Amino acid sequence: xxxxxDERAWVRGAQAGSxxxxxxxxxxxxxxxxxxxYLVVHDAAAAEDxxxxxxxxxxxxxxxxDRRRPFGPWLHRIVVNRAIDWARARSLRREIGEDALxxxxxxxxxxxxGLSEEIAGALTGLSPEHxxxxxLRYLLEYTPGEIxxxxxxxxxxxxxxxxxxxxxxxxxxxxxxx
Amino acid sequence: VTEAELRRRLTQPAPYEEExxxxxxxxxxxxxxxxxxxxxxxxxSRPAIAIAVALAAALAVAAITPPGRAFVQRLRxxxxxxxxEPALVRLPAPGxxxxxxxxxxxxxxxxxxxxxxxSYDAASWSPQGKFVVATRGHSVVALEPGxxxxxxxxxxxxxxxxRWAPSGFRIAYREGSSLRVVIGNGTADRLLARSxxxxxxxxxxxxxxxxxxVDTEGSxxxxxxxxxxELWATAPGPPLRELAxxxxxxxxxxxxxxxxxxxxxxxxxxxxxxxxxxxHVSAGASFTPTGxxxxxxxxxxxxxxxxxxxxxxxxxxxxxxxxxRLEDVEWSPNGRWLLATWPSAGQWLFLRTPGVGRIITxxxxxxxxxxxxxxxxxFPRLAGWCCS
Numbered sequence: 277x278x279x280x281x282d283e284r285a286w287v288r289g290a291q292a293g294s295x296x297x298x299x300x301x302x303x304x305x306x307x308x309x310x311x312x313x314y315l316v317v318h319d320a321a322a323a324e325d326x327x328x329x330x331x332x333x334x335x336x337x338x339x340x341x342d343r344r345r346p347f348g349p350w351l352h353r354i355v356v357n358r359a360i361d362w363a364r365a366r367s368l369r370r371e372i373g374e375d376a377l378x379x380x381x382x383x384x385x386x387x388x389x390g391l392s393e394e395i396a397g398a399l400t401g402l403s404p405e406h407x408x409x410x411x412l413r414y415l416l417e418y419t420p421g422e423i424x425x426x427x428x429x430x431x432x433x434x435x436x437x438x439x440x441x442x443x444x445x446x447x448x449x450x451x452x453x454x
Numbered sequence: 455v456t457e458a459e460l461r462r463r464l465t466q467p468a469p470y471e472e473e474x475x476x477x478x479x480x481x482x483x484x485x486x487x488x489x490x491x492x493x494x495x496x497x498x499s500r501p502a503i504a505i506a507v508a509l510a511a512a513l514a515v516a517a518i519t520p521p522g523r524a525f526v527q528r529l530r531x532x533x534x535x536x537x538x539e540p541a542l543v544r545l546p547a548p549g550x551x552x553x554x555x556x557x558x559x560x561x562x563x564x565x566x567x568x569x570x571x572x573s574y575d576a577a578s579w580s581p582q583g584k585f586v587v588a589t590r591g592h593s594v595v596a597l598e599p600g601x602x603x604x605x606x607x608x609x610x611x612x613x614x615x616x617r618w619a620p621s622g623f624r625i626a627y628r629e630g631s632s633l634r635v636v637i638g639n640g641t642a643d644r645l646l647a648r649s650x651x652x653x654x655x656x657x658x659x660x661x662x663x664x665x666x667x668v669d670t671e672g673s674x675x676x677x678x679x680x681x682x683x684e685l686w687a688t689a690p691g692p693p694l695r696e697l698a699x700x701x702x703x704x705x706x707x708x709x710x711x712x713x714x715x716x717x718x719x720x721x722x723x724x725x726x727x728x729x730x731x732x733x734h735v736s737a738g739a740s741f742t743p744t745g746x747x748x749x750x751x752x753x754x755x756x757x758x759x760x761x762x763x764x765x766x767x768x769x770x771x772x773x774x775x776x777x778x779r780l781e782d783v784e785w786s787p788n789g790r791w792l793l794a795t796w797p798s799a800g801q802w803l804f805l806r807t808p809g810v811g812r813i814i815t816x817x818x819x820x821x822x823x824x825x826x827x828x829x830x831x832x833f834p835r836l837a838g839w840c841c842s
Contacts, residue, residue, distance in 0.1 A: 290486070295483060295486060295487060298482070298483065298486050299479065299483060302475075302478075302479055302482055302483075303475075303479075306471075306475045306478065306479070307467065307471060307475070310468060310471050310474060310475065310478075311464070311465075311467070311468045311471065314468040314469070314471075315464065315468070320468070320469050320470040320474065321806055321808075321809065321812065322806075322812055323468065323474070324470070324474040324477070324478060325806065325812055327474075327478060328474075328477075328478040328481055328482065331478060331482045332481070332482060332485055335482055335485050335486045336485075338486075362812075395460075395463045395464065396468075410460075410464075411464070414457065414460045414461045414464050415461075415464040415465060442457075442460075445460070
């Protein structure tokens with residue numbers, strides 16, 4: 277994650293029209309933004325779209341961004357909320373039995389990526405909202421109070437979602453162990 | 455699982471993270487550079503706000519009457535739709551769409567705004583998308599995407615299906631049952647072949663001006679337009695509806711009106727055949743702009759159901775199934791999205807490929823390209839998605 281000094285300089289540069297500063301900002305934030313989206317939607321193509329659209333939203337609004345504030349939470353709020361919306365829409369499509377996607381094989385995952393399929397698979401057993409709080413807490417390192425603010429939720433709801441998500445994850449990972 | 459272990463596992467790279475980042479960076483950088491060129495909105499003065507309020511009130515009143523509604527619709531189409539419109543708001547991939555409608559060809563920009571080029575029958579892009587070649591009655595017209603006409607060639611018989619060569623220096627078109635070629639600046643118009651079928655000629659990608667066309671016997675001919683030398687031709691066969699080259703110019707798809715769709719190599723040898731199920735027909739097919747993957751529509755008249763099928767190295771994959779008829783298919787210039795028209799649902803479908811990671815539907819497409827609500831029964835046809 278970029279340091280706050282670097283980040284402020286990149287935001288200032290991007291606001292002044294520097295494409296290289298924008299690129300530095302992108303490179304500093306892309307991995308976590310993409311990973312966060314992927315862990316919520318468990319679909320590489322959708323994660324790419326979600327993270328890319330979040331950056332495009334940020335680019336469009338870069339001139340109005342208050343550079344005294346950190347860039348990450350601004351971006352992560354967009355990414356996580358869009359990922360939740362996408363995951364909800366997908367589960368709705370499945371519920372109504374749309375047969376349009378039948379016969380569509382999943383894209384094979386490439387060899388060599390570091391994220392364990394075990395943990396990504398275990399996360400799919402949670403609702404999108406529960407996945408989102410796990411990602412915000414353990415990947416993006418936000419406190420429960422900050423998560424509550426990012427998702428517009430009461431702090432107690434965040435805590436209870438985290439507890440329930442961890443219990444479920446533990447159960448699923450235990451089941452999958454040989 | 456401990457919190458520390460969970461943290462450690464979640465912070466590992468996700469699948470495709472690096473390559474997705476490279477693609478996204480290109481898109482974001484382009485959007486940033488393009489956005490920088492656009493002057494920032496000046497703060498509005500009070501008189502300007504007052505004028506805007508008065509204008510909005512006048513438009514609201516005007517919209518109550520039918521002529522007023524038509525005017526507002528035209529105005530809205532001229533200036534582009536607001537982001538809150540549920541219809542076509544934004545193309546999901548870079549490039550611009552050319553769409554043939556009953557009122558004429560439209561150019562749809564990435565942000566969803568669109569412009570009617572004029573009263574032409576049909577149009578197609580020049581190779582870089584800097585110009586459009588259109589036909590109207592007896593005339594072939596070259597014009598800029600903004601509508602400014604550069605030249606016109608008028609012929610004694612009706613003309614159709616003008617196509618610009620990848621070199622940019624030649625345009626082929628049909629005049630009645632003849633095939634003619636004109637230089638890209640509108641000069642040296644000449645006859646290339648007689649007795650051609652009503653199938654659009656297809657230029658082979660590459661610097662040499664090589665053209666494929668179909669004669670009235672169903673034979674495919676591939677000729678060097680500049681030397682007039684025929685490179686190869688197929689035996690007469692069933693009627694064809696469409697020709698399409700792969701991006702490398704080494705495969706030619708000859709779409710028939712029946713079940714069998716033949717693919718030839720660069721020397722004219724048949725290399726494979728796509729066989730639709732008995733009774734099925736295909737209304738549209740397209741090679742991906744970056745390879746030899748083909749997308750085509752597959753319609754079963756018996757059940758009135760359609761599918762979009764992707765064929766890659768002989769393997770077929772059904773991407774989407776729907777009730778009713780799916781017609782045209784067009785790849786985005788970056789090959790990541792497929793646009794299909796679905797007239798029976800009045801929709802366009804944008805499908806994210808490979809597989810279908812995401813679907814974007816655009817409803818009321820006929821209304822989108824029929825400002826003033828003239829009630830034209832024809833559904834808009836895709837004429838090209840240009841350019842990367």
